[in-house]
Amino acid sequence: MSRRPCAVVTGASRGIGRAIAIGLAEAGYDIVANARSYNPDDLSRGLAETGERVMELGAAFHPAAADIADLTTHERLLRSAIDRFSGVDLLVNNAGIGTRVDFLETTPENLDRVVGVNLRGAFFLTQCFARHMVERAERGEAIRPAIVFITSISADTSSPTRAEYCVSKAGLSQLAQICAHRLAQHGVNVYEVRPGIIETDMTAPVKQRYDALIDEGVVPQRRWGTPRDVARAVAALARGDFEYSTGGVFEVSGGMNIKRL
Numbered sequence: 001m002s003r004r005p006c007a008v009v010t011g012a013s014r015g016i017g018r019a020i021a022i023g024l025a026e027a028g029y030d031i032v033a034n035a036r037s038y039n040p041d042d043l044s045r046g047l048a049e050t051g052e053r054v055m056e057l058g059a060a061f062h063p064a065a066a067d068i069a070d071l072t073t074h075e076r077l078l079r080s081a082i083d084r085f086s087g088v089d090l091l092v093n094n095a096g097i098g099t100r101v102d103f104l105e106t107t108p109e110n111l112d113r114v115v116g117v118n119l120r121g122a123f124f125l126t127q128c129f130a131r132h133m134v135e136r137a138e139r140g141e142a143i144r145p146a147i148v149f150i151t152s153i154s155a156d157t158s159s160p161t162r163a164e165y166c167v168s169k170a171g172l173s174q175l176a177q178i179c180a181h182r183l184a185q186h187g188v189n190v191y192e193v194r195p196g197i198i199e200t201d202m203t204a205p206v207k208q209r210y211d212a213l214i215d216e217g218v219v220p221q222r223r224w225g226t227p228r229d230v231a232r233a234v235a236a237l238a239r240g241d242f243e244y245s246t247g248g249v250f251e252v253s254g255g256m257n258i259k260r261l
């Protein structure tokens with residue numbers, strides 16, 4: 001029997017990461033799902049619930065609790081994936097946090113916290129996994145080796161009440177370019193997926209405000225994005241449909257990328 005590819009998805013306990021884990025299981029991947037915590041006794045939520053959905057699809061599942069901002073966890077996360085599935089074929093950097101505080105009021109602590117997860121954590125996690133993926137690709141063992149960064153339209157859209165978040169996502173977008181450039185020679189493709197306004201727990205506190213903005217036309221396709229919209233884009237990249245497009249930036253924003261008059 002041929003080996004199934006293995007995907008590691010960070011921040012997979014809910015929202016977009018959960019949908020990506022399920023979408024990749026549908027696409028034939030075994031899944032290592034990360035989040036800050038894991039409670040195996042509560043199958044109704046969190047990583048355990050994601051695992052139930054993944055295994056219903058016939059994929060193998062391995063939960064890996066780790067705080068991505070804590071660089072000492074990265075090697076352990078990689079090792080657990082290798083021990084369980086022999087190696088990693090796809091890394092999806094999805095874990096992220098936000099803030100909602102005006103630029104004139106924000107603090108160094110806010111910046112450090114958001115950048116610590118969204119950028120610094122993802123930077124060194126990717127470095128750790130990329131070393132493994134390069135070795136594996138060169139041994140000819142990897143299946144379509146790739147790294148996907150979930151950034152945001154905030155990578156190039158200003159929101160003065162989320163300055164830390166926007167700055168972290170702009171940096172993450174540049175990191176995707178650097179990784180694509182550096183890893184292309186080793187056959188590891190790197191992509192950036194930029195979601196727009198997606199209905200998750202992260203956007204729940206601003207639901208009414210975004211409902212009104214969407215009614216007014218801020219999203220040309222006139223609806224919220226769903227976690228599934230993002231997961232479908234990641235699955236298309238994972239399948240290799242964009243094999244000759246390393247470094248590509250893929251918007252999943254209902255047309256918010258269109259400059260309008």
Ligand code: NAI
Binds near residue numbers: 012037095151152
């Ligand atoms: P969410 O808040 O619903 O889920 C975030 C996930 O990341 C959770 O599983 C959480 O446990 C995990 N996480 C947070 N900090 C972590 C850490 N230090 N270590 C490990 N895991 C951690 O968020 P949502 O909406 O699903 O967002 C997922 C990604 O998509 C984030 O990077 C976010 O910035 C990005 N995004 C979201 C958009 C939206 O409108 N919801 C739009 C554009 C981008």
